[in-house]
Amino acid sequence: MGKLGALLPSTVDYRALRTSWKSDVVAGITVGIVALPLALAFGVSSGVGAEAGLITAIVAGIVAAVFGGSNVQVSGPTGAMVVVLAPIVATHGAGSVLVVGILAGAILVVAGVLRLGRTVSYIPWPVIEGFTVGIGVIIFLQQVPSAVGVSGEGHHTNSIIAAIQSITEADPRKALYSVMVVIAVAVIMLVLSRLNGWIPASFIAIVAVSVVAALFRLPLETIGELPHSLPAPHLPELSLTLVYALIGPAFAVAALAAIESLLSARVAGSMADTGPFNADRELVGQGLASLASGVFGGMPATGAIARTAVNVRSGAKTRVAAIVHSLSLLAVVYLAATVVSHIPLAALAGVLMVTAGKMVSVATIKEVTKTSRPDAAVFILTIIVTVTFDLVIAVGIGIAAAAFFALRALSRASGIHRQELRGEPQPGDEKIALFRLEGSLFFGAAEGILERIERYEGIEVVILRLSQLQLVDATGARTLTELVNVLERKGITVLIKGIRKEHLRIFQRVGVVNSLRHVNHLFTELPPAVEHARSHVRRSTTGAMY
Structure with missing residues (x-):
């Protein structure tokens, strides 16, 4: 019972709140501003819609903040999860995401109870970096249809082929406006981030481009109608046939959520003294977050490295910051849903393309490839498999390749x-x-x-x-x-x-x-x-x- 109690919330989680509540509130609002365009964009890119992305950031964000193992982790929809969900939506339909989220959430809770949280530490560094670069490439390619004004529906599940199809099908006039919006968003974000790292560049870029598009009535596809309140919780229809068909994708989603969330929490711990981190509790918290998100019609959630980093840099000390972040997004649903519905899809594509570009660090690539030939081979192999096949398979193959080279080196040392x-x-x-x-x-x-x-x-x-x-x-x-x-x-x-x-x-x-x-x-x-x-x-x- 004592071990299970360590996986549950306690008053200790908020003992610093008396002195940190002001900075927690400011950090939460700041992260909420940063998270809004990303939540909308990830929802659209995954194929389940902007509404689902927003619901995920709100519901999963609160649940993971309360039950998770990190004091400053911010959870919600992420680019890596979009990469996994997009093929599932294309194969089984948007409704399948709710079932996958619930199944993956249950798997994560069981993994946390079984104390499997520390296994992520066995993933080699070249695999993690290759995985990250591969995700960045896929996210960028997934935005190509919106960037050229083409609907992504009906396209191949492989992001490379889908991007090529979109370019060949694009209407030149419509594509010109969409590409100009993408370029404008990218320029604004890059300029503002260089001027001051604290400025919510993506939010300002979205607002600026949306105002211009509305004033000049540019022929651009927009997000469309959003709900003015959270939907009522409900369980999706389940059957043994459906569960059997989706159990494989559910394990893939659970594995990705575990890897990304635990890595994000560890990164947060290295950035500042954010208190103790419980890897097993983090799995339980992320599992409950995906369960709750699925019940409300959202996507599976993970810890978000970029938003967690913003949270830490903004002065967050307790879980209240992540909770405020979700409440800020909830206020958008009730107070500004109509305004948000007019945001052009191309603007969201621009935000994600810049985000994807930041995931591909040239300095890190040089560092990995210069360490040793085996590390460089594992790094490149992980990128290739991630982009061409599947994220979870890529991690498995990367670990296997790293193990092979490690055993070969160990054998030679013997x-x-x-x-x-x-x-x-x-x-x-x-x-x-x-x-x-x-x-x-x-x-x-x-x-x-x-x-x-x-x-x-x-x-x-x-x-x-x-x-x-x-x-x-x-x-x-x-x-x-x-x-x-x-x-x-x-x-x-x-x-x-x-x-x-x-x-x-x-x-x-x-x-x-x-x-x-x-x-x-x-x-x-x-x-x-x-x-x-x-x-x-x-x-x-x-x-x-x-």
């Missing part, structure tokens, strides 16, 4: 070295082979060790020094057992010296110790092992029985 016998040379020493095994004895290195020892001829006794082994797995232990059996069948006596305490159990279970000819062939010190080997050679030379 080795077997023949050593000279200590002390004065004695007759018959040439028939004794002393080998030192070091590094790791695992499935990637074991086979090479077996081949190396079997090369030597004219050997009567082999001494294996194992005290320098750092890592041993079942395959490595099994290979060592096979090695001892092979040598013993050839009439070569095997002596083992220096099994480390932490390796003894696996060697006993796999049969390394039992494969020795005699229990006395196991030594803790080298001199007795060498003396035993020499006595064996002497007896063998004189024809004595051993």
Whole structure:
């Protein structure tokens, strides 16, 4: 019960509120201004509509703030989630997103209860950076239809092919106005961000372009009618067939939400002293947020790195800031829905294109590619798979590739070295082979060790020094057992010296110790092992029985 209690809200979450409430309120309003165009844009880009994006930012934002594991995390619709949801909408329809969100939310809650929050720390840095760059490329490509004034409906689910189709189908006159709007938004955002990083550049760009478009009555598609209140909560229709069809996408959404949210929370913790962070509670909070969002008609939510960073920089100390952010957006729904409905879709596309461009950091790309060839290969592979196939698959393949290169490096660092016998040379020493095994004895290195020892001829006794082994797995232990059996069948006596305490159990279970000819062939010190080997050679030379 104590462990489950750590996953639930408590008064400790708000103990700094007495001194920080003013800065929390200011930070929340600031993030709300930044989040408004992004929430609308992500909703449109995913195919479920601006309304769903706004609902997600409000409902999921509040729930994740209260139940999540970070004091300053801001949650809502994100670009990465859009990349996953767009193909789901194209295949199963917009209504399927509600079901996917509820299923993914349940999966995240279970993952949090099972204490799986820290597993994200095992994702290698090149995979994370490649994943981020790939998302940026996809988000940019997904905005091409709106940027050229073409509806994205009916286009291929692959963002590259869909972007090419949109360009070929575009009406030149309509496309000209849309492209001009995109360029205007991008210029305003880039100029304002250079002048002052605190200015809500995307909000100002949206307002400026929308006013100009309305005054000159430019032929641009707009967001359209938005609700003047939150819809009533309701459960979508569920059936076993539908759940079976969507359980795969739901796991993909849950995996992405976990990865992005935990990474975002960790980034926030590195930016400022924002209090303790509970990774497992964060999973529970994000799961409940997606569940609530789905019930109200929204999208699955994740922690948003950009909005969380704005929150921290604006002085947020407690969860109240994220709650105020959602309440600010709720005020927009009740007070300014009509005004927001006139925002051109091309303006939202411009905001997301600039956002996507910022995700592709040239400095980071140079840093990753210059570290080592394996890291560069993993980075590039993750980008390619992300853009051409699927985000979650890309993370899996990236981790697998990183693991392959890590194991190869570990295997190369492992080795077997023949050593000279200590002390004065004695007759018959040439028939004794002393080998030192070091590094790791695992499935990637074991086979090479077996081949190396079997090369030597004219050997009567082999001494294996194992005290320098750092890592041993079942395959490595099994290979060592096979090695001892092979040598013993050839009439070569095997002596083992220096099994480390932490390796003894696996060697006993796999049969390394039992494969020795005699229990006395196991030594803790080298001199007795060498003396035993020499006595064996002497007896063998004189024809004595051993």
